[in-house]
Amino acid sequence: MKMRISDGETAAPLMVRVSFWFWVGAAVVGLLDAVLFFYFKDQLIETTIRQNPALNVDQVRSGANSFVWLTLILAVLFGSLYVYFGRQMRIGVRKARTRLLIAGIVHLVISVLFPVSYIVLLGVLLSVVGALLMFVPYQAKTYFSAEV
Numbered sequence: 001m002k003m004r005i006s007d008g009e010t011a012a013p014l015m016v017r018v019s020f021w022f023w024v025g026a027a028v029v030g031l032l033d034a035v036l037f038f039y040f041k042d043q044l045i046e047t048t049i050r051q052n053p054a055l056n057v058d059q060v061r062s063g064a065n066s067f068v069w070l071t072l073i074l075a076v077l078f079g080s081l082y083v084y085f086g087r088q089m090r091i092g093v094r095k096a097r098t099r100l101l102i103a104g105i106v107h108l109v110i111s112v113l114f115p116v117s118y119i120v121l122l123g124v125l126l127s128v129v130g131a132l133l134m135f136v137p138y139q140a141k142t143y144f145s146a147e148v
Helices: 014-039 041-051 057-090 094-113 118-135 138-145
Strands: none
Touching: 014 041, 014 057, 014 094, 014 118, 014 138, 041 057, 057 094, 057 118, 094 118, 118 138
């Protein structure tokens, strides 16, 4: 495994470090959205029942609880992946960059398939910018292609 660490500090170029912080920002935004969704769960249930009174209240509560927990679990999962692979990417592991991109693409696909809030879309936007910064700039390309 290739690592570029000297005296405990990373020697990553600025674009790679900025990309790391964009990925961390995407993780934080995703966790914030899940916590807010958890907090406003009862309001979501009341709104759903008010809009469609023919629905069974217990089924709506059960579905909302399942969806809230799924959202929280996915936020923790993707947040952990973003931070772990982002850290690995920052220290120069080439495979981490690809794994981080795959996690971001899966998150984007899940965000498109499920109804999401604008906060989640902000997190996806941050991850897209992070992905561009870890692949596009010349400094990032040379950092991951140069031998140690």
